Amino acid sequence: MTGIIVHEWLEPHGGAEYVVEQLAAEYSQARIVCLWDDAPTRFAPGRVIETWLARTPLRRSKALSVPIMPFVWRRLKAPEADWMLCSSHLFAHHARFPRWKRTPQKFVYTYTPARYIWYPELDQRGNNPIVRLITPLLRRIDRARAREATSYAAISNVIAERIRECWGRESVVIYPPVDVTVFTSGSAADLTPEDAAILASLPDGFVLGASRFIPYKRLEDVIEFGRHTGAPVVLAGDGPHREELVRVAAASEAEVTFIPRPSQPLLREMYRRARVFVFPPVEDFGIMPVEAMATGTPVVARNVGGATETVVDGKTGALLADFSAESCRDALRRAEQARPEDCVARAWEFDRSVFLKNIRAWLPKT
Template structure:
């Protein structure tokens, strides 16, 4: 049985790339097809993989500006010759991968991290943040890409969603059913800690939709210590917003992130994510999570047992949640046990069971 893995792009490390690592470990002989790869921004294990790219790899500045070529993605992925494979395992958050062409007897199973949010749920936010010329071009191209995204979803035999939130979105946008298998979390690396120092913690890309500004303003108002690790376009703005109790450390290696994760009193997660791996990593360390109550955290955080939610993305709502958190007590060992449900081993076992089941039906 020959298997191929297909992914949008490999240009930096994130939750989707961690899924690819686990799929590679499960199917080490399977080549990985993707639009473009930039090994400089990936973990060393990717250099050991058989990665095959589309023609977009050869276009100018594609390693950093790959999103500029988004209108070409359907053409690029349809140009891949996958006729020799019995199983196509795709992983996607974008447009193009679902449309790969294969032989009529093969099975295409898609691990969908989300239908592309820039094309659907967050389209107007995406458009409003664009430059003047882009605002003229985006509506035309996005109309075409939305139609292609829906049509190409019919080429997938089976969908796996990474959360209940994404499963609902797949049903609404593609009118397709899906099973939920949560992404793999390295619960072996993020180990239980009973330390608890007087600071809250965030690790995140510093981009606007992550809403790190809410956490900064809440901790400014409450005079609480907050440590933030991460880099991004919002760094300078957030640094100006930060009061004397807020520390921004920029980019840090995993060992430093784990150290702060294990010593904090709680992890703050103010954004809206399809899944959100960092809250689970914090819970693997035995740390409760204070999260905006929407999206993937509804699958991962158990209210008043492993964390609490705030219901509105406002400073006042987060302030109230922090004060509520400080009036409660949490059991580190129970939080850790809850996080183990999302381990890499559980992910691999569920994927293998599902793939074997669907292959047997074919």
């Protein structure tokens, strides 16, 4: 049986792109169809097929192109296949190839139903006036086209519930792949001299927060965690919220160190050196807690969202309801009781090998 992989759009970096990369390696004969490709060197020349949107200025504005995406997905062109695998967080699951003689089986790997239209409170791009105006229509179209799929897989139980709520469909849960080996191997000896100097400069006994610096990542709560527990804080990353975080850090009693855009080896060693990794956002899944556990470091996270499916409270970290002083101190105490070997063992449950095994069981035999 032949297949084709459908994805929203390709970026140079991103968790969804890593998923597509794994799928493309597993199904090496499958072509990849996307709205546009902003990572032209990621896959072999000629493997990726772009839509006509790629030749317009709309590729530079996702919010403005949202209203026409559902219609673009219905007029796709590609060599005929027996099945399609849609990697969807917006409208890729609407995919249709009208010139094909046979209707293929459609399998949808879902990161979330479109936040733009179903959960605008979670994505400010849904507040675009044009999107707001046509949201009722887009919801009707989205729900109707969701009926076409043969089967759904969700990245977490959180998303499985959204699929049920938005589309009225059941799904299996297949957690996204994490390259655990990257974080269980290597050592500080592998660092460049520049990265080694940064690592050596960090304070003893620090707690780590890391992500893109944007509001919904809630990195202010990592600073609060440090203030309440007396632990130095290291924040790794960068982004448009940086100035606000610097302001919050300056006004706080916590000792805060910023490490902009660390390399992956440096991030790995910061995970290892940290007392705990603090993960405040409410995510659909959350890759970074798994990465931290892969280095043997326990995780402190909120007791909602995807982190509740990866962090084992009292065994590989601690889940907390809020970042009050009492909650933070209790969470640090409980998290530090975790054994590194238990953290690593838990991380292996989300390795890319497990992901591919589950994908093979879900998709048709090829």
